[in-house]
Amino acid sequence: MTAATCASAIAGALLLTVASGATGAAAADAGSASDALARELLTQLIAINTTDTERGNVTTAAEAMAQRLRAAGFHAGDIQVLGPSERKKNLVVRLRGTGRHKPVLLIGHLDVVEARREDWSTDPFQLVEKDGDLYGRGTLDMKGPDAIMLAALIRLKQEGFKPARDIVLALTADEEGGSANGVQWLLEHHHELIDAQFVLNGDDYAVLTENGKPLFFQVIASEKVYADFQLRVTNKGGHSSEPVPDNAIYTLTRGLDRLAAYEFPFELNAVTREYYRRLAQIESPQRAADMRAILRDPPDREALARLSQEVVDRSITRTTCVATRLDAGHANNALPQRAQAVVNCRILPGHSPEEVRQRLVQVLSDPAITVSYLASDGTLYDEAPAVRGFAPPPLLPEMLTPLDRLVAQTWPGLKVIPAMSAGATDAKYTSTAGLPTYTFSPLTVDPNDDRSHGRDERIGVASFYQANEFFYRYLRMLTAH
């Protein structure tokens, strides 16, 4: 099916949805029943501690949701609870469709970051409603989105809806920490269970607001790659009363000065191009003109220089490396025998940490400075991984067209903006496995009040219900033809 015919099929589906929605109170009743169910699921999930601690147990949450799905009429054979660790099992459920297209996979993690009662103003493991917000560990990251995905699947099942592709939902362990990562494990050991044409990951909110006003609807379609490097200079040292020019600290800091002055090359990809193309439609005139000017080939240098003064734009258009730690010397009255620094890099997709390490060696341009790859467990390696970050997937029209339409319907005037994230989610596993992955949950959040991983994590009650209805409608449109 070509993009054009697909888009018109989707448009037709939308009209049908709107028409049937307008016919009566039945749809509204189904909507409020679904809201009540989503709320119940969220209440239950929050009350199950799924931290990576002795008190935490992801299997308990997976089993509880499996029970809900069986009660809602899913065939036992379409529900699996499985995993490499007794305490960290994953739930995979399939809503069977006509098989016309390859399945769509929905992913969400069940585990949460630790939260201590004494740090919070409410019990983090009880869902509490207060002044229009729902409080609890995981409300945002990401048991709220999990409950919404489950509620949508159950609603479609109970309506007897036959999607044009199977809808598979995987609720998993060990995204926040731990070594049994659920998505990675499922891909390695049960690929057939979660194979799909593309993936929707609920692990980030989509509607970004400022002072209560929605700015845009963000879909993350690409992620930067994280890498740490250690720079090190050694020297025979000596007595500080007899200084010599060859000093480990000076050698290292001269190299760091060269790094500070260096800028990695400007580079756009399919996702960041579309990001700027769409953002230019809602930005202030000067920024909008600059965004259009950097999209030209070759990009306008002055426009790029102006945009690059903004931290966000600089980080979107380049790999960045910055010194984050410094440590040298062993006594106040001795010449340093050692000087070292940690440099943290956020690498554009399509490039490997080893490629960046070699670039650092060139930029530091002093063989006395060794550059090692510093793994997350603290181990140093002479070379960094040569694996390139996954190339941004195409923005599939079967994903984007219904999203554009439904967003315009729900928030008139709001734009869908595909974006690249400097953070990392389980999307890195599905993307690396070749499954185009798009990350969003239709929740409304002010990024300045994003409390994921922090104290008093919360989501708005109205936003939760709105997101619940939105996601159901989107899933229906996405799989109607």
Ligand SMILES: [Zn+2]
């Ligand atoms: Zn998360």
